[in-house]
Amino acid sequence: MPASDWKAIYDVLALSPCACKMMAAPMQSQACSSFRRSGGRAQLRGTRTTGRAVLTTSSGVTGLDRALAEGSVLKCVYIVEEDQADSYSRLLLQYFLAEGVVCGHQLYLASARDHPDDIIQDLPCPILDDNVTPNLSETHPPADTQSPDTMKIAWRYQNLPKVQTELGSSSRFGHYYDLSKRMDPQMLQATQFHTFYLPEETATEKQSSSLGPYAGLLQSIQTVIRNEGFDGSGSQGKVRNVLRLGLHSLGSALWGDDVCLSDTPTHSHALTTFLYALRALLRSSLSVAVVTVPAHLIQSKAVLGRMVKLSDAVVALESFSSSERETSALYREYHGLLHIRQVPHLNCLVCEVPDTKDLAFKLRRKQFSIEVRLHLHQKHWTHHCNTNLRVNISKSIQGL
Numbered sequence: 001m002p003a004s005d006w007k008a009i010y011d012v013l014a015l016s017p018c019a020c021k022m023m024a025a026p027m028q029s030q031a032c033s034s035f036r037r038s039g040g041r042a043q044l045r046g047t048r049t050t051g052r053a054v055l056t057t058s059s060g061v062t063g064l065d066r067a068l069a070e071g072s073v074l075k076c077v078y079i080v081e082e083d084q085a086d087s088y089s090r091l092l093l094q095y096f097l098a099e100g101v102v103c104g105h106q107l108y109l110a111s112a113r114d115h116p117d118d119i120i121q122d123l124p125c126p127i128l129d130d131n132v133t134p135n136l137s138e139t140h141p142p143a144d145t146q147s148p149d150t151m152k153i154a155w156r157y158q159n160l161p162k163v164q165t166e167l168g169s170s171s172r173f174g175h176y177y178d179l180s181k182r183m184d185p186q187m188l189q190a191t192q193f194h195t196f197y198l199p200e201e202t203a204t205e206k207q208s209s210s211l212g213p214y215a216g217l218l219q220s221i222q223t224v225i226r227n228e229g230f231d232g233s234g235s236q237g238k239v240r241n242v243l244r245l246g247l248h249s250l251g252s253a254l255w256g257d258d259v260c261l262s263d264t265p266t267h268s269h270a271l272t273t274f275l276y277a278l279r280a281l282l283r284s285s286l287s288v289a290v291v292t293v294p295a296h297l298i299q300s301k302a303v304l305g306r307m308v309k310l311s312d313a314v315v316a317l318e319s320f321s322s323s324e325r326e327t328s329a330l331y332r333e334y335h336g337l338l339h340i341r342q343v344p345h346l347n348c349l350v351c352e353v354p355d356t357k358d359l360a361f362k363l364r365r366k367q368f369s370i371e372v373r374l375h376l377h378q379k380h381w382t383h384h385c386n387t388n389l390r391v392n393i394s395k396s397i398q399g400l
Contacts, residue, residue: 046103058174060095063370076312083319110196125181212270213256
């Protein structure tokens with residue numbers, strides 16, 4: 001080491017305690033002056049902060065929030081692959097919008113088939129009693145009062161502890177809704193809505209070659225985010241709020257897209273380009289989007305693969321209606337399966353894996369619930385089939 005470096009080190013070590021205090025005093029005063037008590041900004045209504053320092057809000061379905069581990073993360077795009085009848089996916093979209101009404105968020109709804117006003121009028125009625133967790137299913141007698149004759153499973157499972165199949169969280173997040181009632185019109189009037197109905201939009205503007213039929217939709221969303229201050233511009237004097245975007249059945253032929261009609265569509269990159277631009281727009285705003293897509297009608301698997309990569313989370317609904325599983329004993333308690341294809345991974349390198357992917361949903365008269373599809377029925381059914389098989393084999397041997 002050169003002599004000059006040794007001299008510099010010696011000069012530092014040879015400093016007197018008084019000199020050290022004189023040097024440390026400005027630093028301490030500067031650190032104390034820059035200290036701020038961590039009061040922070042007020043928490044946005046209807047949101048919570050996770051351990052990864054991301055804001056989340058409820059999707060309206062507590063089981064779906066639990067399945068996604070954190071609920072709906074702000075600044076993210078969620079894709080819901082529709083069932084064939086578009087009944088359960090439309091219901092999930094209505095739950096998402098109804099949660100926004102209860103939380104006081106602003107809503108943006110776009111559709112090409114049903115008028116947005118009709119979808120809004122059909123929103124379910126919330127149950128605003130926060131002290132009681134409603135049991136909207138049919139009433140059953142307690143387990144202790146049931147006779148042993150009502151036990152339908154094998155005897156070895158009789159003494160096992162009860163397992164809660166419905167997905168829920170220990171901490172309350174989100175609200176419950178009654179599907180048998182419609183939301184109060186006064187609550188709807190107190191909510192600020194932004195709608196986009198494709199048949200009513202003027203087609204005078206030239207469509208972009210990359211966005212195709214979705215150019216006007218993207219421009220409308222960008223205008224709402226900028227004018228309402230969700231991107232942080234001009235937010236002085238305004239109360240910070242969340243924008244929920246619901247985009248219904250993108251990719252269908254009613255939007256002017258042909259990805260569902262041909263393997264080589266003319267606008268093959270229109271939908272994926274729109275999703276790419278939408279995600280970039282949401283990254284810099286307090287917004288969250290739920291996009292329903294008729295994935296079972298899209299002919300090209302390459303388009304589906306790009307859609308998954310350009311979104312933050314993907315949930316698929318598989319209905320049992322008009323299928324063999326509708327009459328199967330394994331699925332008699334449910335109306336369909338829920339597939340978690342992708343979960344958000346903001347502020348982390350690896351996304352959080354859900355506790356289980358074996359999920360199913362059922363629609364009761366007043367409630368839509370997502371539950372863990374236990375393997376108990378499958379084991380019992382396998383045991384029953386094996387027993388019948390052994391009996392048939394023994395009869396065949398005796399006949400010989």
